[in-house]
Amino acid sequence: MAGQVQRQTGIALWRQIADRIRQAISAGAYDGTGMVPPEMVLAQQFGVNRHTVRSALAALSQEGIVRAVQGRGTLIERKERLNFPITRRTRFTAGIGEQARAMRGLLLGHGEEKADEEVARWLKLPPGAPVIRMETVRKADDRPVSCATTWFPADRFAGMPEAYEKAESITRAFAELGLADYVRATTEITAAHAEAGDLAALELTPGAIVLITKAMNTDLEGVPVQYAISRFAADRVQFTIEN
Template sequence: MSTQSSRSPSGYSTWRLIAEELRREIADGAWPAGAKLPSENDLAARFEVHRNTVRQAVAALVADGLVTSKRGSGTFVAEHTLLVHRIGARTRLTDSLRGSTASARLLDSAIEPDPPADIAERLRLDGRPALRLEQMRLVDGQPISLGTQWWVAEQVPGLPEIFARLGTVTGSLKEIGIADYLRAATTVGGRYATADEAELLRLAPGSVVLVVRSLDTLTDGTPLQFGIARFAAARVELDIEHARIG
């Protein structure tokens, strides 16, 4: 990566700001899928920067899969740039990414006798140990999210081993005897990825992640799992399921 690009006074590189402006314009429909981006010279004139800076910005969009460069003919907005992850009362990743090959990889698991206080409260642990699972989800081989899941350990005996074998939470719970569960609460925030998250998700340092905190319960309302998932915002958009009223 070139180190010649100019920087804004705050230390934020100009190429990154240009990349984000172009990203926003693509997201907002200024150039629909298949459209040709303006030339490097035109973009350089518009942003009043050197052509190398524009080239670096466009390279970042190419790396994200947002645009594709065709040698000799220009840069084009890619089709279907974002995966859609559905959030609803019966959210299941395998349902929400139909047509792609979704998989999950177990990164770590541990019994935690003394989990953070807010987790213990949400799960109503009352001193019982929690099971912590760390997983990465991939779609078509590309990492899309990292998840830290806190389970009421005694409700899911053997979950890490079953999950490692089956690769799906819903399937693992069925095998344990939990046929159904519900999403009770979800919040969504956004922040920069930490260095570790960026490395695991194969993102540039400081990329944006969507942070989804969720509580799943058994059908009678008993807390089952509290999760903190980090989605790569460059790859995933969340789709909120609304209650049907009236």
């Protein structure tokens, strides 16, 4: 990890360094000691002043990734990255398996509305058809992993928000509404810088990256039952596609 930070790019040096250290931690670069190298060493590696490194470490400390202890050093608190397999049987909660103890989905808000052009196309409904919209955030061990806007055909899944709020899971909410099984039909993946809404919902710092998925699930007959736009904190997750 040599000094490859770049100046005058609109990205502050302390942020570039924070991103690099976060990635190094996630890759297990400091597993031997469980600590980040001393500030002076990092400053030399990146070719910057010690105070600039301190700004970066302060940001990581704010994220809960490291904890500085005067006299000892800067300890690594957290380094996991959740893996999400994307298959026909993709489910948010079940896919996590052993990676976290508790997976929960929280309902932030919901409403009934007319499908816009995009939602109608994905759900294969006529534009303007009534749909249920839900805003949710999903957490692994109380740490936010993704936030999502989800649409369901209103005539078929009218009670969805209430069922989801109780079950804290789409799969269980579907089951309660009489849909025993469903499959992932299509997933689109892009990436972007986090926006204001992401920062609040996912407890991110500005400049962070979000992975954005647009996903459509169908019942076993191939009829769309759900369309979701999810935004994942990129430094906490990865996706796996098995073909």
